[in-house]
Amino acid sequence: xxxxxxxxxxxxxxxxxxxxxxxxxxxxxxxxxxxxxxxxxxxxxxxxxxxxxxxxxxxxxxxxxxxxxxxxxxxxxxxxxxxxxxxxxxxxxxxxxxxxxxxxxxxxxxxxxxxxxxxxxxxxxxxxxxxxxxxxxxxxxxxxxxxxxxxxxxxxxxxxxxxxxxxxxxxxxxxxxxxxxxxxxxxxxxxxxxxxxxxxxxxxxxxxxxxxxxxxxxxxxxxxxxxxxxxxxxxxxxxxxxxxxxxxxxxxxxxxxxxxxxxxxxxxxxxxxxxxxxxxxxxxxxxxxxxxxxxxxx
Amino acid sequence: xxxxxxxxxxxxxxxxxxxxxxxxxxxxxxxxxxxxxxxxxxxxxxxxxxxxxxxxxxxxxxxxxxxxxxxxxxxxxxxxxxxxxxxxxxxxxxxxxxxxxxxxxxxxxxxxxxxxxxxxxxxxxxxxxxxxxxxxxxxxxxxxxxxxxxxxxxxxxxxxxxxxxxxxxxxxxxxxxxxxxxxxxxxxxxxxxxxxxxxxxxxxxxxxxxxxxxxxxxxxxxxxx
Numbered sequence: 001x002x003x004x005x006x007x008x009x010x011x012x013x014x015x016x017x018x019x020x021x022x023x024x025x026x027x028x029x030x031x032x033x034x035x036x037x038x039x040x041x042x043x044x045x046x047x048x049x050x051x052x053x054x055x056x057x058x059x060x061x062x063x064x065x066x067x068x069x070x071x072x073x074x075x076x077x078x079x080x081x082x083x084x085x086x087x088x089x090x091x092x093x094x095x096x097x098x099x100x101x102x103x104x105x106x107x108x109x110x111x112x113x114x115x116x117x118x119x120x121x122x123x124x125x126x127x128x129x130x131x132x133x134x135x136x137x138x139x140x141x142x143x144x145x146x147x148x149x150x151x152x153x154x155x156x157x158x159x160x161x162x163x164x165x166x167x168x169x170x171x172x173x174x175x176x177x178x179x180x181x182x183x184x185x186x187x188x189x190x191x192x193x194x195x196x197x198x199x200x201x202x203x204x205x206x207x208x209x210x211x212x213x214x215x216x217x218x219x220x221x222x223x224x225x226x227x228x229x230x231x232x233x234x235x236x237x238x239x240x241x242x243x244x245x246x247x248x249x250x251x252x253x254x255x256x257x258x259x260x261x262x263x264x265x266x267x268x269x270x271x272x273x274x275x276x277x278x279x280x281x282x283x284x285x286x287x288x289x290x291x292x293x294x295x296x297x298x
Numbered sequence: 299x300x301x302x303x304x305x306x307x308x309x310x311x312x313x314x315x316x317x318x319x320x321x322x323x324x325x326x327x328x329x330x331x332x333x334x335x336x337x338x339x340x341x342x343x344x345x346x347x348x349x350x351x352x353x354x355x356x357x358x359x360x361x362x363x364x365x366x367x368x369x370x371x372x373x374x375x376x377x378x379x380x381x382x383x384x385x386x387x388x389x390x391x392x393x394x395x396x397x398x399x400x401x402x403x404x405x406x407x408x409x410x411x412x413x414x415x416x417x418x419x420x421x422x423x424x425x426x427x428x429x430x431x432x433x434x435x436x437x438x439x440x441x442x443x444x445x446x447x448x449x450x451x452x453x454x455x456x457x458x459x460x461x462x463x464x465x466x467x468x469x470x471x472x473x474x475x476x477x478x479x480x481x482x483x484x485x486x487x488x489x490x491x492x493x494x495x496x497x498x499x500x501x502x503x504x505x506x507x508x509x510x511x512x513x514x515x516x517x518x519x520x521x522x523x
Contacts, residue, residue: 007403202389202400208347209452210377211404212370 011219015195016226022194023227026187030231030283031238033180034276038239040173041272042264046246047166049261051159060136061153062124062143072148073122079146080124085139088127094120121150185287188227192220192291207296217292221285228284229277236273243269299325299456299487300346305355307341307511315341317511319355323489325455328482330498331491332522333508339491342508343458346489347379348372360455377405380449380457380486384464386441388433394444395420395429401448415451423447423477439470443477450481457481459490463497471497495522 016023062080064073073091080089092100098117105111128136140152196203206216247263264272300323307316316338323329331339344350345357348364357364364375388397395416402412420429423443433441442462449457459478463471475497482488492498498505498521505520506513 201387205387205389205400205448206404207373208376208381208387209401209404209448210373210375212373215404215406 008219008222012222012226015199015219015223018198019191019194022187022191026184026191026227027231027234029180029184029187030228030280031234033177033184034232034235034280035238036173036177036180037279038235038272038276039242040170040177041275042239042243042246042269043166043170043173043262045264045268045272046262047163047170049264050162059155060126060128060140061155062126062140063150063153064122064124065148065150066119066121068122068148068150072146076124076143076146076149079143080126083139085129085135086126087129090125092123092125094118094122097122181283184231185283188224188284188287189291191227192224192288193295195220195223196292196295203295213293213296216296217289220292221288224284224286224288224291225281226284228280228282228287231284232277232280235276235280239272239276240269299323299327299360300489301358302342302345303356303358305345305352305357307338307345307350307352314338314511316345316352316508319511319513321506321513321516323487325487326482326485328479328488328501328503329490330501330503330505330520331489331508332493332498332505334493337508338511339508340460341511343381343460343489343491346456346458347376347381373405377452378455380452380454382442382445382449382457382459382462384461386433386445388441388444388448390433393430393432394425394436394447397433397444398447398451401451405452419447419451422450422480424473437470438466439473442466442474446474446477446481450486453484454486456487456489459488459492461491461493463492463494468496475501493522498522 062076064076077089077091080086094117097120098115101115101120102112128139130136136154140154143149144152203216243264250263300321302319302321305316305319306314308314313336319338319342331342333339341350345352346359346364348367352365359375360378367375389400392400398419399412399416402415407415417426417429420426423446425440425443425447428436428440433444436444446462457478462478463474466474471494478488478490479501502519502521504518505515505522507515507517507523
């Protein structure tokens with residue numbers, strides 16, 4: 001059986017334009033649900049990147065009192081360099097701390113004027129031998145007890161907080177994406193049913209003269225596919241825009257370098273876009289295919 | 299060409315449409331199905347192109363048991379069975395030639411075939427000069443000719459006609475019957491459901507009479523009653 005291209009193009013086009021309001025509504029809901037899905041993928045990718053950066057580099061920071069005596073600093077350094085559980089410890093002295101401080105408050109010179117290097121606390125950046133949280137905790141507690149130490153910050157704490165937040169955020173997003181995807185699938189189903197109803201006389205004749213079910217089905221599936229794809233294109237644009245916004249926010253002077261894994265490369269965003277286009281096409285084509293099959297079997 | 303073996307068809311909650319029907323119809327025959335409304339004539343026809351499925355019994359078309367036929371072959375069966383109706387079932391937005399061409403187009407016939415076949419069949423049914431008119435611009439008799447052209451353009455083995463003259467005046471009906479007779483003479487088996495006594499009595503063809511779903515008479519060169 002030959003499915004002629006002009007027939008296909010004509011029928012698909014006619015169907016697509018038959019009911020513009022319903023078509024627009026369908027495309028918009030598809031775009032919204034796929035945008036949510038895209039945002040979810042974007043953030044998940046960022047969290048993955050974030051976690052992998054810390055996986056092999058679990059770090060904690062030992063803060064000294066600003067007025068700690070040099071011998072206290074020496075004893076902490078001694079403790080760290082001799083400890084078997086510490087792989088590497090770097091001392092950030094007052095000048096280095098001041099330089100970081102200057103970078104951090106570059107746009108607030110009035111803050112810089114108030115601070116002298118002498119007033120700043122020094123610190124050790126510690127990379128433990130093993131990335132085991134309970135061991136790191138035990139080590140941290142030991143160090144905290146040393147004289148002159150004001151406290152220990154664990155990177156793991158920030159990671160956990162961030163992961164908790166992103167887990168919730170992405171749960172909400174995936175829930176919203178699924179709900180709106182269901183809504184768009186139902187709307188798609190309805191749009192196709194409306195199209196089937198509008199063409200019921202033609203379909204009756206087609207079946208009577210021996211057109212195959214696929215011949216009837218394919219233009220409607222193409223219509224659904226097209227609606228899914230157009231929606232996915234809009235979703236792709238919004239994902240690109242979102243990534244642009246994140247990238248711009250992270251490029252600011254005040255931003256934390258910690259989060260820079262949330263700005264995805266164009267390649268990653270393109271991959272997400274590809275997923276969205278595939279999901280849109282499947283959503284549309286399959287929804288329409290089911291609608292036609294149910295109509296033909298009724 | 300067509301054989302029914304003990305075919306029964308019931309519609310849930312309604313009267314039985316066909317009870318234990320047996321019939322054997324040979325190639326090239328012209329058969330009238332007669333009987334009052336609701337006697338099972340339309341069901342008889344609808345079973346033959348699988349618009350309906352029998353509850354029990356077997357139906358053979360061109361030697362094949364169509365009850366055993368897989369779903370994807372049904373369109374192929376229908377390409378060999380033309381069908382016309384009391385209400386014509388023409389597409390109002392297409393012209394005469396587009397309506398006829400549609401039947402060829404949707405079964406994937408090449409354009410070159412459509413270009414030659416459509417004018418030829420329109421000529422055959424006597425509408426050569428009205429090919430570009432729309433169904434709404436034609437009389438009832440002319441519309442039925444278009445539907446015959448559409449049913450016959452694929453040269454089917456069998457033509458099913460469900461009350462084709464039901465909406466037409468006697469004079470117009472005679473014209474339609476002449477056309478069906480011509481089609482029958484090309485070797486196409488014609489089955490026509492009718493309660494038009496005048497037509498059945500004039501044609502003197504085989505008559506199968508149905509009453510409450512049962513075949514009560516099967517007579518060669520019969521009359522309506």
